[in-house]
Structures are given as structure tokens and as C-alpha cells.
Amino acid sequence: MTSSDQLLAREQYTLKNVRLETGFEYKNEEVIATQTALFCIEIAHGKIKAIKANNPKEKAIDMKGKLMLPAFKDMHIHLDKTLYGLPWKALSTKRRTVTDMIAYEQEIIPKLLKTSTSRAEQLIELVQGYGTTSARTHFNIDPSSGLKSFENLIKALENKKDAFQAELVAFPQHGLFYTDTIPLMQEIAKFDQVNFIGGLDPFSVDGHIEKTIDFTVQLALDHNKGIDIHLHEIGTTGMETIQYLVDKVLENPQLQGKTCISHAFALAYLHEKEMEDIAEKLAFAKVSIASAVPFKGKAMPIPALKKRGVKVLIGNDNVQDYWSTFGTGNMLQKANLIAELYGYVTEFQLSRTLQFATQDTVPLNDAGEQQWPRVADDAHVVFVDASCSAEAVSRMSKVTALVHNGNLYEKN
Structure with missing residues (x-):
């Protein structure tokens, strides 16, 4: 606080x-x-x-x-790399792709790490002010960060432990093979504080769907972790990645209920029957979808996923950082956005929409x-x-x- x-x-x-x-x-x-x-x-x-x-x-x-409600939970945020607490800075049109952003991070991370603990604390205070006391936060694991993002974030969480707690996802933001991140992921997986093994766009970043997913799955199994993969890819490669990961989870039941696909934009472009089929498969494998509820482009099929039993987690993702400046840190704002996007306007519907801030x-x-x-x-x-x-x-x-x-x- x-x-x-x-x-x-x-x-x-x-x-x-x-x-x-x-x-x-x-x-x-x-x-x-x-x-x-x-x-x-x-x-x-x-x-x-x-x-x-x-x-x-x-x-x-x-x-x-005053009305008492369950505390809010943010299920996808990056506490380790916010610009919150620094002077305002809008985005650059020169950085449009994930690989553009990787190159930019390699340039700025060494400087940002010097103050990342204090800025993480300020971001925690921001989300607390909006009623969030728990989060799932990703932290960078890459050659530019080493283990420093993790170590600095642990300090911030320790300083805020009386009023805040977090699950941690080791996130290879610069790819597993695109940069030499495999040894770092193997090292970070040994830490008890790490709850999930992350991943990023296996095909477009690393060039290998199966190779990247296989490594991630095996690392999670070896260290009894969950999985939470960022998947921005749409079209064939996006859906092939989803299908392959779900198949691996079905092969390894210990990962059911512990595996999440963040963003999963490919789902927004499916026809109704395709959506029904993959939603039923996701629900059967107990693979969840985490979304920041993007409102540009095609709306995510959150109602269709929920209808078929898929666990949908909501988070702010970026809060005033160099990926996006629009995140507010307010989970009630996310619930409000969902209500507006999907037409939840009645007393009953609005009351149900609270679940997206409290996570059910x-x-x-x-x-x-x-x-x-x-x-x-x-x-x-x-x-x-x-x-x-x-x-x-x-x-x-x-x-x-x-x-x-x-x-x-x-x-x-």
C-alpha cells in the first residue's frame, strides 16, 4: 500500500x-x-x-x-517491466513487430533494471488502489536480463507481502532459440517461487512449434510447474500451436488445470463450428485462456469460450510500458469493458460480469x-x-x- x-x-x-x-x-x-x-x-x-x-x-x-466484494485478481500482468513511475512516454511507430520490440528491449533493459524494484512496487500500489490484491505476473528471462528481473521482482513482492501476493511466470520474452535463453530457463525453473513456465509465439519467434512446445512442456513436467504461453499469432500457425499444446496436455494429465494460453488471438478468427470444436477440446483438457480483452481488431470470443466450459482469465497485461500505454491496472474497468463489448446491460448480466474482476x-x-x-x-x-x-x-x-x-x- x-x-x-x-x-x-x-x-x-x-x-x-x-x-x-x-x-x-x-x-x-x-x-x-x-x-x-x-x-x-x-x-x-x-x-x-x-x-x-x-x-x-x-x-x-x-x-x-460500503459494499463488500471479493478482492480482485489480475491474471496477466508484467510487474517487472513497467514505465510507471517514470516520465510519460508514448509509443514509437518504428517498433511494430515482436522482433522489433525484442531488439528494443535488448537496448533498454540494462538501464531499466537499475530501478525495476521500485517501479514494480509503484505498479503494485496502483493496482492495489483499484482493489487488486493478487496477480499472475510474468517476468523476463532473457540474455539481456539474466535473472535480474526475477531477483528485483522478488524484492518488490517481499516488500509488499502484507497486502499483495503473486504467482510468477518465467517468460522468455526474447524467444527460447531466437536468443540463447534455454540455459536461463533451465536455471530459473529450479526456483520454488516460480509457478509457471512461459513461452512466446513458437513459430514466428523461434521458427518451431513442436520443438518449442516440447521443451516448454518437458521443463514444466521436470519441475512440477504450470505452463502459460503468450500466443499472438493468428491463422494457421496460431491454431496449430493451440492444437499441439492441448494435445501435449492431454498426453500429460498432470498439466491439466495448470496450463494457460495467453492472448490466443487466433480464436477470434474462427467460424462458429471451428470455435465450438476447439472450445470443447480446451475445456476437456482444462486449458485456460488469459485475455486482456483487446478492443481493436476482432473481439475475442469470451462468451463462446465460457459457454462451453473454458476457464477464461482476465488481466491488464501492459500498464504504461513500451508495449502499450492503455492499461489502467483497474480490474473493474476490464469487467466494465467486457460488459460493453458483449452487451451485458441488465442487472443480472452486470452482476455476473463481476466474475471477470474476481476470477469467478x-x-x-x-x-x-x-x-x-x-x-x-x-x-x-x-x-x-x-x-x-x-x-x-x-x-x-x-x-x-x-x-x-x-x-x-x-x-x-
């Missing part, structure tokens, strides 16, 4: 005047509103200990009727029954200035406080 934010409580305490969603209001079978009520919430040792009827007179921390958890199930919070849940929550989750998504409501592992912070 920033120095201006206030730590209100740790360990064991009670909150009063906490607004929770309790059900839907219907008219002619249509959801027309979300019902809420005020409660007292006891938190102890990082867990929700009790949920009780509200007592305004109780000696407790007053949340003043919503207070009410589809039948309007309260399913969150529950006693013994981890105390990872945010408080927003909204009457219900539908309003929070539609208006991108302000976060006023958050709890991470039981630590309560008030936003100033």
Missing part, C-alpha cells in the same frame, strides 16, 4: 455496517434489482470468522455501508442465493462505494478499503 493509506487492523477485529448482497428482486421473472443488507463481519488470523446481524452500536470498525467468485449465484462470503473463507475482500456489484461494474466504483490475509487498509 502507499504511505498515504492507513492500516486499520491486523489479526483479529470486527467490522460493522458492512453491506452484503442477499438476493435478487424480480418482476415477471426478470431480475430488476439486487437486494442488500448490513452485517457485522468478524475477521481472525486471515479468515472470515463470523457473519452476524448488524449491530450499529457494537464496538467495531465502521465500514459505513460472485456474491450471489445465478439463482440469487448468497454464496459469498462464507465463514472460514480467506479474508481477501474489497469495499467499494456502490449499492451492488452490478453498479460497481457499470460505474467502475471507487475502492475505499481492502483486506488481504486479514490486514485491513483504508484507501485515502
Whole structure:
């Protein structure tokens, strides 16, 4: 958290005047509103200990009727290479391809590494301000960075551990074979802090779909890691990469539920039957898709993927860096964008769209029954200035406080 934010409580305490969603209001079978009520919430040792009827007179921390929601999670971000915290700089038209950007990174990374810990901390503070307490972050592993991006990011995460946590993806941004990155990937895979083995456009960067995927899969198997591959390629090579990776996951069931394809733009260009077939295969193999919800070009088929059981993860990806300046760090903004792109405009639809900020958890199930919070849940929550989750998504409501592992912070 920033120095201006206030730590209100740790360990064991009670909150009063906490607004929770309790059900839907219907008219002619249509959801027309979300019902809420005020409660007292006891938190102890990082867990929700009790949920009780509200007592305004109780000696407790007053949340003043703010709506409590599950804390937000960013499932695709690059905390290690942000320009956030440095002077504003727009993109250059001279760098259009991934290989252009690799050459640029080779030039600027040595200088950026000198301040990457402090800038990662500033980016963490930014996303915390929007209610995100957990992320999956990629960090560069390449000859220009060595292990330095990893080491500096670990320092930043250690400094922010009271209010933030992250899964780590070792990301060969400069290719596995395009630059001499294989030895570095083999070394970084040994670290317990690394959760996933990453990858980048096997055909267009490395020139080998099978060779690149085979190495990535074997490295993940050897070290009991997951896989998260960036795939920007469209057309035949994009789909061949998806098909080949899914086949490898089916051959190695221990990778099911631990494998993700980030971006996967090729899916946006499929005909309906093709989309149905690959979505069913992805769902069967438990391979997830991570998206930053790009709104230029063709829209990603997120509703079609979800309909067929594919786990869809959402993240900001770039936040003011040399790849893109448009990322805000705000997961409610991503949910809002999804609602606008796919026409989710009703009370019910907007309330469901919150799942893209929380990565699946919503207070009410589809039948309007309260399913969150529950006693013994981890105390990872945010408080927003909204009457219900539908309003929070539609208006991108302000976060006023958050709890991470039981630590309560008030936003100033």
C-alpha cells in the first residue's frame, strides 16, 4: 500500500455496517434489482470468522455501508517491466513487430533494471488502489536480463507481502532459440517461487512449434510447474500451436488445470463450428485462456469460450510500458469493458460480469442465493462505494478499503 493509506487492523477485529448482497428482486421473472443488507463481519488470523446481524452500536470498525466484494485478481500482468513511475512516454511507430520490440528491449533493459524494484512496487500500489490484491505476473528471462528481473521482482513482492501476493511466470520474452535463453530457463525453473513456465509465439519467434512446445512442456513436467504461453499469432500457425499444446496436455494429465494460453488471438478468427470444436477440446483438457480483452481488431470470443466450459482469465497485461500505454491496472474497468463489448446491460448480466474482476467468485449465484462470503473463507475482500456489484461494474466504483490475509487498509 502507499504511505498515504492507513492500516486499520491486523489479526483479529470486527467490522460493522458492512453491506452484503442477499438476493435478487424480480418482476415477471426478470431480475430488476439486487437486494442488500448490513452485517457485522468478524475477521481472525486471515479468515472470515463470523457473519452476524448488524449491530450499529457494537464496538467495531465502521465500514459505513460500503459494499463488500471479493478482492480482485489480475491474471496477466508484467510487474517487472513497467514505465510507471517514470516520465510519460508514448509509443514509437518504428517498433511494430515482436522482433522489433525484442531488439528494443535488448537496448533498454540494462538501464531499466537499475530501478525495476521500485517501479514494480509503484505498479503494485496502483493496482492495489483499484482493489487488486493478487496477480499472475510474468517476468523476463532473457540474455539481456539474466535473472535480474526475477531477483528485483522478488524484492518488490517481499516488500509488499502484507497486502499483495503473486504467482510468477518465467517468460522468455526474447524467444527460447531466437536468443540463447534455454540455459536461463533451465536455471530459473529450479526456483520454488516460480509457478509457471512461459513461452512466446513458437513459430514466428523461434521458427518451431513442436520443438518449442516440447521443451516448454518437458521443463514444466521436470519441475512440477504450470505452463502459460503468450500466443499472438493468428491463422494457421496460431491454431496449430493451440492444437499441439492441448494435445501435449492431454498426453500429460498432470498439466491439466495448470496450463494457460495467453492472448490466443487466433480464436477470434474462427467460424462458429471451428470455435465450438476447439472450445470443447480446451475445456476437456482444462486449458485456460488469459485475455486482456483487446478492443481493436476482432473481439475475442469470451462468451463462446465460457459457454462451453473454458476457464477464461482476465488481466491488464501492459500498464504504461513500451508495449502499450492503455492499461489502467483497474480490474473493474476490464469487467466494465467486457460488459460493453458483449452487451451485458441488465442487472443480472452486470452482476455476473463481476466474475471477470474476481476470477469467478460472485456474491450471489445465478439463482440469487448468497454464496459469498462464507465463514472460514480467506479474508481477501474489497469495499467499494456502490449499492451492488452490478453498479460497481457499470460505474467502475471507487475502492475505499481492502483486506488481504486479514490486514485491513483504508484507501485515502
